[in-house]
Amino acid sequence: MKKENNLTSLELYLCPNVRSIIKKLPNNFKLVLEEIRLRINKPLMVFGGGKDYFIDLDGKLSLTSVNSYYINKDNIEKTLQLASNYSIYSVEEELKNGYITIQGGHRIGVVGKVLIENRKVRALKNFSGLNIRISREKIGVGSSVLPYIINSKCEFLNTLIVSPPQCGKTTLLRDIIRILSNGIPSMNFRGLKVGVVDERSEIGACFQGIPQNDLGPRTDILDSCTKAEGIIMLIRSMSPQVIATDEIGRQEDSASIEEAMMAGVKLVTTVHGKSLEDILSKRNVGQLVKDGIFERIIFLSNNNGVGTIQSVIDGTNLSYLYKLKNHNRLAI
Amino acid sequence: MSIKLILSIAIICCSSLLGFILSNTYIERTKLIKGLLSTLQMLETEIVYGATPIPILLKKVGNKSKKEIGDIFLYTSNLLNEKQGENFEKIWNDSVSKKVEGTAFNNDDVEILLSLGKNLGISNCEDQVKHIKLIREEFKRQYEISIIEQNKNAKLYKNLGFLLGLAIVIILY
Numbered sequence: 072m073k074k075e076n077n078l079t080s081l082e083l084y085l086c087p088n089v090r091s092i093i094k095k096l097p098n099n100f101k102l103v104l105e106e107i108r109l110r111i112n113k114p115l116m117v118f119g120g121g122k123d124y125f126i127d128l129d130g131k132l133s134l135t136s137v138n139s140y141y142i143n144k145d146n147i148e149k150t151l152q153l154a155s156n157y158s159i160y161s162v163e164e165e166l167k168n169g170y171i172t173i174q175g176g177h178r179i180g181v182v183g184k185v186l187i188e189n190r191k192v193r194a195l196k197n198f199s200g201l202n203i204r205i206s207r208e209k210i211g212v213g214s215s216v217l218p219y220i221i222n223s224k225c226e227f228l229n230t231l232i233v234s235p236p237q238c239g240k241t242t243l244l245r246d247i248i249r250i251l252s253n254g255i256p257s258m259n260f261r262g263l264k265v266g267v268v269d270e271r272s273e274i275g276a277c278f279q280g281i282p283q284n285d286l287g288p289r290t291d292i293l294d295s296c297t298k299a300e301g302i303i304m305l306i307r308s309m310s311p312q313v314i315a316t317d318e319i320g321r322q323e324d325s326a327s328i329e330e331a332m333m334a335g336v337k338l339v340t341t342v343h344g345k346s347l348e349d350i351l352s353k354r355n356v357g358q359l360v361k362d363g364i365f366e367r368i369i370f371l372s373n374n375n376g377v378g379t380i381q382s383v384i385d386g387t388n389l390s391y392l393y394k395l396k397n398h399n400r401l402a403i
Numbered sequence: 404m405s406i407k408l409i410l411s412i413a414i415i416c417c418s419s420l421l422g423f424i425l426s427n428t429y430i431e432r433t434k435l436i437k438g439l440l441s442t443l444q445m446l447e448t449e450i451v452y453g454a455t456p457i458p459i460l461l462k463k464v465g466n467k468s469k470k471e472i473g474d475i476f477l478y479t480s481n482l483l484n485e486k487q488g489e490n491f492e493k494i495w496n497d498s499v500s501k502k503v504e505g506t507a508f509n510n511d512d513v514e515i516l517l518s519l520g521k522n523l524g525i526s527n528c529e530d531q532v533k534h535i536k537l538i539r540e541e542f543k544r545q546y547e548i549s550i551i552e553q554n555k556n557a558k559l560y561k562n563l564g565f566l567l568g569l570a571i572v573i574i575l576y
Contacts, residue, residue, distance in 0.1 A: 083486045084486075085488075086488050087487070087488035090488065145490075148490065148525075149488060149489075149490050152490050152491055152524070152525070153486060153488065155456070155524075156456035156457060156458060156483075157456065157457040157458065157483055157491045157524045158454075158455075158456040158457045158460070158524045159524060159525055159526055159527060160450055160454060160524070160526065160527050160528040160530075160531050161454045161455065161456045161457075163454070163527045163528055166527075194526075194527045196526070
């Protein structure tokens with residue numbers, strides 16, 4: 072995966088006017104750029120390094136909207152045409168979920184007028200805002216938790232990753248999948264067959280069915296499939312040793328997870344949350360944790376930057392295996 | 404004497420050819436519209452069952468279509484792949500007006516072709532189908548008109564060409 076030039080590949084999906092401005096951004100900001108925001112009749116904005124900025128016509132970042140480029144309907148339509156490869160109908164299903172994934176694994180969130188039919192989103196039209204989220208695959212972030220999630224007999228333990236939004240949950244999950252699938256020769260750990268149920272296309276970031284992120288050689292991906300059905304489908308069809316999904320929490324999920332446990336499949340998944348108490352209070356996930364399904368629970372935060380490992384808990388007896396020492400630093 | 408004979412034959416041949424070419428444009432147009440109708444059908448099927456994105460779709464369908472139509476499709480597909488950032492309508496209009504020259508399409512046909520570009524790709528599947536159906540209906544009408552014109556004119560021009568040549572030769576004698 073050539074991720075270093077991922078911004079160049081992304082630029083092709085922007086309409087020419089916006090493209091020329093984004094090109095002029097300072098290089099060091101390009102490295103931390105996370106989001107490009109296009110809102111109709113509002114100034115062009117970017118988000119990176121934890122803050123958002125207006126951009127003036129020369130690509131300089133500023134905190135006021137003076138001399139910024141104002142987005143018009145044409146910009147949004149052109150960008151959307153480029154992003155959907157001139158074919159809204161081909162991304163129709165994705166659009167109903169509010170975003171489309173483009174080559175490189177970047178994701179474009181879309182808002183506009185929603186047409187509802189039978190209480191379901193039928194279509195989106197009159198698009199009024201786009202949020203272009205730049206995907207950054209961080210290879211190697213998972214290695215720090217490996218000693219906790221693989222036991223002395225070289226067995227993988229059921230793992231739950233808990234974190235607030237934007238703290239690197241999916242990034243960590245993705246890297247764990249990659250490592251498990253590849254295997255770790257130094258630990259004498261053979262690669263496992265991993266089945267991924269990628270409901271929101273965030274893990275593999277599939278573009279036309281092909282994952283844009285490296286998930287390892289032994290990985291099978293069910294793209295944009297609901298977790299409950301996907302888990303069962305994978306068990307039946309691909310004989311996985313580990314199943315990976317993100318954002319569990321629904322009632323149906325628990326049932327499929329139990330099914331997976333019965334089939335002897337290991338599990339790695341994520342959930343939104345801040346602390347142990349927080350997830351214990353959640354109905355479905357809380358029950359799974361109480362049942363001791365997850366042998367390891369990893370808590371993430373952004374205390375020391377995005378993806379800080381706050382603590383690791385042994386899920387069978389809820390004791391701490393690791394706790395971040397430098398605890399007095401406040402996140403600003 | 405023999406020179407006169409050769410010249411007369413040449414004149415008749417030329418004017419017959421002229422009549423033949425004129426009559427052929429009518430036949431050509433009918434064939435072209437017929438081809439276009441099946442192309443549009445392919446387009447619809449690909450959108451409904453394949454959800455194939457436009458650049459790939461145009462290439463695929465273009466390769467299977469009549470050359471004159473395929474040219475427009477393939478040219479558009481190439482332009483789209485360059486990702487210059489123009490919208491589809493503009494690119495489509497450019498390639499239609501460029502590639503339609505020298506074909507048997509008349510102004511009405513070109514108008515309808517251009518209107519295809521206005522909506523292709525910019526809405527969901529259901530709307531796309533409706534839109535393509537509408538365009539097909541319009542071309543069906545053109546097809547009928549074209550057949551009537553062909554019946555009326557094709558034979559006429561052929562005969563006219565030959566007879567004109569004959570008339571010139573008689574006058575010259």
